[in-house]
Structures are given as C-alpha cells and as structure tokens.
Amino acid sequence: MAVNETYIGIQDEPLQDRGWGAVAIDLIRRQPLGAAGGLIVILMIFAAVFAEQIDMYDPEVNDFGAMLQAPSLDHIFGTDEFGRDIYSRIVHGARTAMLVGFTAAILGSTIGLLIGVTSAYFGGWVDNIVQRVVDVLIAFPSIILALAIVIILGRGVGPVIVAITIPLIPNCARVVRSSALAIREIPYVDAARAMGFGHVRIVLRHISPNIMAPYLIMLTTFLGQAILAEASLSYLGLGVQEPTPAWGLMLKSGAEEYAESAPWAVIFPGIAISLAVFGFNLFGDAMRDVLDPKLRDR
Amino acid sequence: MYKYTIKRILLMIPTLIGAGLLVFMLMRMIPGDVCEIRLGGTGLMVDKEQIDICREGLGLNQSMAKQFYDFAIGMVTLNFGDSMWTGRPVTEEISVRFQLTLQIAIMATLTAVIIALPFGVISAIRQNTWVDYCIRLFSIAGIATPSFWLGIMIILGLLIVSQHLFGEPWMMPIQFTPIWVDPWANLSQTIWPAVAVGYRYAAVVVRMTRSAMLEVLREDYVRTARAKGLFEKVIVNQHALKNALLPVITLVGIEFAFLIGGLVVTEQVFNLNGLGKLFVDAVLDHDFTLTQALVMMVVSVFVVVNLLVDLLYAWVDPRIHYS
Numbered sequence: 001m002a003v004n005e006t007y008i009g010i011q012d013e014p015l016q017d018r019g020w021g022a023v024a025i026d027l028i029r030r031q032p033l034g035a036a037g038g039l040i041v042i043l044m045i046f047a048a049v050f051a052e053q054i055d056m057y058d059p060e061v062n063d064f065g066a067m068l069q070a071p072s073l074d075h076i077f078g079t080d081e082f083g084r085d086i087y088s089r090i091v092h093g094a095r096t097a098m099l100v101g102f103t104a105a106i107l108g109s110t111i112g113l114l115i116g117v118t119s120a121y122f123g124g125w126v127d128n129i130v131q132r133v134v135d136v137l138i139a140f141p142s143i144i145l146a147l148a149i150v151i152i153l154g155r156g157v158g159p160v161i162v163a164i165t166i167p168l169i170p171n172c173a174r175v176v177r178s179s180a181l182a183i184r185e186i187p188y189v190d191a192a193r194a195m196g197f198g199h200v201r202i203v204l205r206h207i208s209p210n211i212m213a214p215y216l217i218m219l220t221t222f223l224g225q226a227i228l229a230e231a232s233l234s235y236l237g238l239g240v241q242e243p244t245p246a247w248g249l250m251l252k253s254g255a256e257e258y259a260e261s262a263p264w265a266v267i268f269p270g271i272a273i274s275l276a277v278f279g280f281n282l283f284g285d286a287m288r289d290v291l292d293p294k295l296r297d298r
Numbered sequence: 299m300y301k302y303t304i305k306r307i308l309l310m311i312p313t314l315i316g317a318g319l320l321v322f323m324l325m326r327m328i329p330g331d332v333c334e335i336r337l338g339g340t341g342l343m344v345d346k347e348q349i350d351i352c353r354e355g356l357g358l359n360q361s362m363a364k365q366f367y368d369f370a371i372g373m374v375t376l377n378f379g380d381s382m383w384t385g386r387p388v389t390e391e392i393s394v395r396f397q398l399t400l401q402i403a404i405m406a407t408l409t410a411v412i413i414a415l416p417f418g419v420i421s422a423i424r425q426n427t428w429v430d431y432c433i434r435l436f437s438i439a440g441i442a443t444p445s446f447w448l449g450i451m452i453i454l455g456l457l458i459v460s461q462h463l464f465g466e467p468w469m470m471p472i473q474f475t476p477i478w479v480d481p482w483a484n485l486s487q488t489i490w491p492a493v494a495v496g497y498r499y500a501a502v503v504v505r506m507t508r509s510a511m512l513e514v515l516r517e518d519y520v521r522t523a524r525a526k527g528l529f530e531k532v533i534v535n536q537h538a539l540k541n542a543l544l545p546v547i548t549l550v551g552i553e554f555a556f557l558i559g560g561l562v563v564t565e566q567v568f569n570l571n572g573l574g575k576l577f578v579d580a581v582l583d584h585d586f587t588l589t590q591a592l593v594m595m596v597v598s599v600f601v602v603v604n605l606l607v608d609l610l611y612a613w614v615d616p617r618i619h620y621s
Contacts, residue, residue: 136316278442
C-alpha cells in the first residue's frame with residue numbers, strides 16, 4: 001500500500017541533527033493524536049507537582065458560607081456541599097491520581113516483566129507453575145480481588161496501590177513471557193551462559209532489556225487503567241478516604257444527592273478523569289506505533 | 299483436534315482449583331467474621347457464647363482444612379450451600395440477580411456490536427482520513443470515560459430533559475421487572491446502564507475491528523480479489539470482514555464474560571440489585587459461602603468462554619493445535 005510505504009519512509013529520516021523545535025513539529029505531523037496525548041500528560045503531571053502553586057483555595061478546608069455555589073470568578077468550577085473549591089480539589093486530585101497511577105503501573109509492569117522473563121527463561125516446571133498462577137489471577141474478578149485487599153490492608157493510598165497493582169501483574173507477565181520465549185532462543189543467550197554468567201545476570205542484563213518494547217507498551221496501557229481503577233475504587237468508597245482530594249471520591253460525595261441542583265460538582269471531576277485517561281491512552285497508542293513497527297498501522 | 303480439546307479442558311482444572319484456594323484464603327484473611335458482624339451490628343453487648351453458637355451453626359469453628367474440604371466437595375457436587383448472611387440457598391440468592399445482570403450484559407453487547415462493526419470497518423477502509431480520526435477519537439474517548447460517570451451523566455440528563463418536557467423529573471424504576479412481564483418497565487430500567495457500559499465496550503471492539511480489518515486488507519487474497527476486478531463492497535464484506543471477525547468475536551466473548559462479574563460500579567450508580575451489588579455485599583458481610591460460590595461462578599464463565607474461543611481458533615486455524 002502506497003500510504004504505508006511513504007509512512008515508513010518518513011519514519012526512517014534521522015531525528016538527531018535537528019533542533020528540538022523541528023523535532024516537536026515533526027512529531028506533531030507524524031503523530032498528531034500522540035502529541036495531543038503527550039500535552040495532556042504533561043499538563044496532568046504539572047498539576048500534580050505544582051498543585052500548591054496553582055490552586056486557589058485549600059482543598060481540604062470547609063467553607064460553610066459558600067456551599068454548592070455555581071461556577072463564578074471566585075470559584076471557577078463551583079464549590080461542593082462542604083463549600084470546598086472544586087477546581088482546587090481537582091488540581092490536588094491530579095496528585096492522587098498520578099501518584100496511584102504511576103506507582104501501580106510501574107510496579108505492575110515491572111513485577112510482571114520479571115515474572116514473565118523468569119518463567120520463560122527457566123521453562124519446564126517453573127514455567128508451568130507460574131503460568132497456572134497467572135491463569136488464576138487473570139480469571140479472578142479483579143474488582144473483588146481489589147475489594148478484599150483493601151479490606152484486609154485497610155484503606156488509604158498504600159493499600160489502594162497494592163489492590164490496583166496485583167491484577168495488573170499477570171497481564172504483563174503473560175505478554176512478556178511470549179516475547180521472552182523468542183529471545184531465549186537467540187544465540188547471545190547461549191553465549192552468555194557459555195561465559196558462565198548466573199541466571200540472575202542473564203535474566204536482568206541480557207533478556208529483560210530486549211523486551212523493553214512490550215514492557216513500555218504495557219506500562220503506558222496500565223497508566224490509564226490504574227487511574228480508572230483508582231477512580232472506581234474511590235467512587236465505591238473503598239479507595240482514598242475523605243478529606244483527601246481524589247476524583248472518584250468527588251463523584252461519590254457529589255453524585256448521589258446534589259447532581260441535579262449542582263451539576264458542576266459531578267461534571268468537572270468526571271471530565272478530569274476522562275481527560276487524564278484519554279491523554280495517557282493517546283500517548284500510549286503513539287508510543288506503541290513508534291516502538292512496535294509490526295503494529296504501526298493499527 | 300481431539301487431543302487438543304482434551305488438553306485444553308484439563309487445563310481448566312488447575313485454574314478452578316487455584317481460584318477456589320485464592321478466594322478461600324482471601325475471605326479468611328479479612329478480619330472478623332459473619333457472626334461478629336451480625337450480632338455486633340445491633341450495638342448491644344454481645345455475649346461470647348452467642349457468637350460461639352452462631353459459629354458452630356455455620357461450621358466456622360472447624361479447622362481450615364475441613365472447611366476447605368467441605369467447600370471443594372460442595373463445588374464438585376454442585377451443592378453450594380446456604381448464604382451465611384441470609385440463610386437462604388446460595389443458588390436462590392444468585393438466580394434472582396443473575397437475570398438482571400445477564401440482561402444488561404446482553405443488551406450492552408448488542409449495543410457494542412451494532413455500533414462497533416460498521417465503525418471499525420469504515421475506519422479501516424478510510425484509514426488516515428478525517429473519518430478515521432473521528433472514529434478513533436470516539437473510541438479512545440469511550441475507553442477513557444468511566445462508565446459510572448457516564449451513568450451519572452445519563453441520569454442527570456434524563457432528570458433535566460424530563461423536567462423540561464413534562465414539568466416533573468422522571469426517575470427510572472428501581473424494582474426489577476422481568477421483560478416478559480412488562481417489557482416497557484423492564485427496558486426503561488435496563489436500557490440506560492446498558493448504554494453506559496455499552497459505550498466503553500463498543501470503543502474496545504471498534505479498535506479491535508479496525509486493526510483486524512487493516513491486517514486482513516493487506517493480505518494477498520485481498521489483492522487477488524482486487525486484481526480480479528471485484529467490487530470493493532464485495533471485497534470488504536466477503537473477503538476481508540469474514541476473516542477479520544475472529545479476533546473480534548474473541549474480544550466480544552471475553553468482554554461479555556467480564557461483564558457478568560464486573561458490573562459492580564455501574565450497578566451502584568443505577569441502584570440496581572444485580573450480581574455486582576450482591577458480590578460487594580457478600581464480601582463486606584463476610585458471607586463466605588456466597589462469595590465463594592459467586593467467585594467460582596464468574597471464574598467458570600470466564601474459563602469456559604476462553605475455552606470456547608480457543609477451540610474456535612483451533613478449529614478455524616489447524617496450525618494452532620498441531621503446534
């Protein structure tokens with residue numbers, strides 16, 4: 001297909017010899033959706049890091065003189081039923097979302113990577129046992145797993161991260177294993193073994209670096225999933241607890257009773273969740289296009 | 299094919315045993331038990347003796363090994379026991395809610411397939427045009443929008459629209475009516491959650507349809523069909539779509555299995571008394587028998603759907619079961 005060939009042609013031009021501006025313009029031209037996603041991601045990280053600098057009010061302080069106010073110049077997204085500024089809570093909520101999202105995604109994909117590579121490298125009964133455990137975790141309803149973990153460990157940010165991470169691990173382990181099976185057969189692994197290197201060194205230094213593409217793809221996919229999972233758990237009252245600002249929690253307290261009289265209390269947090277996940281997904285898609293040439297036109 | 303089928307069926311067994319073990323251990327790790335909650339929930343002083351009697355009645359004073367043995371035997375003989383919380387048979391508790399969840403899952407699947415197939419195909423044959431970009435944005439947005447928030451927006455929208463049209467806000471019915479009793483009451487309750495879940499579902503299926511179509515459209519037999527001078531419509535419908543459907547069917551199957559156990563948050567939003575709510579309540583009430591039965595049911599549905607998908611693949615593509 002002609003379109004495809006020119007596409008690959010552009011991709012092969014060297015990027016190094018040009019300035020950052022030119023590279024950025026090039027990126028926007030090749031991956032317009034990915035660039036938009038990247039912009040949203042940067043915006044979210046910026047809000048998470050500089051929450052104190054860009055908020056307008058303290059997100060946890062009640063103001064009973066200003067309950068359920070419509071958006072105005074004083075409160076650009078309005079206030080909730082405790083008079084807290086919704087804009088400030090969204091900005092601080094970004095910190096919770098990014099903290100949980102990044103930690104869970106990085107932990108989930110990294111542990112999955114190690115398990116997948118180890119399983120493929122040793123093969124035999126080790127592989128068999130690991131794969132059966134992976135089967136169980138994939139088949140197990142993840143929301144119930146998360147629910148049980150949160151009840152056992154108690155509520156708060158830490159347990160929520162554990163509860164979101166564990167269901168992610170088997171998905172990554174399975175994908176990584178199938179890639180690692182192919183890598184294992186390449187002669188340099190034999191060469192490393194012939195050099196007398198230990199298993200740990202071969203797994204960490206020789207096989208894992210060659211599985212970076214599927215690893216990074218899983219990692220970016222998990223970011224969006226983890227943010228959504230955090231919002232869902234908080235919405236069910238099982239995640240981050242009040243008065244910590246979290247997007248899902250804002251929907252829980254705003255949604256039930258005030259939706260009709262104060263729609264801003266449910267509209268803005270929802271937009272924040274959707275926008276964040278949307279940005280991470282666009283970015284992840286572009287990343288996949290760049291990293292995995294076979295999937296480029298998917 | 300025969301050998302492959304047997305092998306795949308045998309592989310289901312460790313998964314089911316593992317899931318049983320996992321749910322059994324998880325439930326025992328949760329602090330407290332059903333007797334403490336039931337008797338302590340009244341706020342009165344509870345005497346230790348009563349709790350012991352209650353535990354004895356439910357078999358909670360027996361050793362872990364004995365409890366697991368009873369659970370395993372119950373599962374194998376399809377005798378699921380009584381709910382520890384309500385005392386009613388587990389099958390009864392489940393079957394009442396299962397209708398509702400199953401119906402929403404089916405309606406969401408229909409919504410998804412009706413939207414997704416044409417969109418996915420159009421997106422693939424018009425690749426990298428504005429139509430393609432719009433459909434891709436629509437589908438990525440669908441994956442990004444939490445279905446519980448979409449649900450809240452639908453409820454809010456209905457309230458505001460009905461307020462304008464009829465002068466009074468319309469609320470969807472809370473009591474579930476089976477579709478054969480009163481189709482109107484049934485649909486006015488179930489259609490909204492089906493749409494809220496269906497959008498995300500459709501988004502996932504659009505992406506799969508698009509990528510499968512793109513792959514198939516590059517195959518040699520499609521080029522041959524083009525070279526023969528066939529109409530594009532015939533090529534797309536007869537040659538490409540038929541071959542692209544397999545991964546799409548797989549995804550629809552797995553998503554459907556997932557919906558049976560995964561509607562928890564949506565049911566919460568729409569205040570529906572389905573399996574998801576029953577699931578959460580069972581875990582929170584420390585209702586061991588009910589939680590265990592529910593987990594085993596959801597895992598079984600998942601495992602069986604996966605088995606069917608794998609067999610379908612092996613049947614269509616003989617290379618799989620020879621390897």
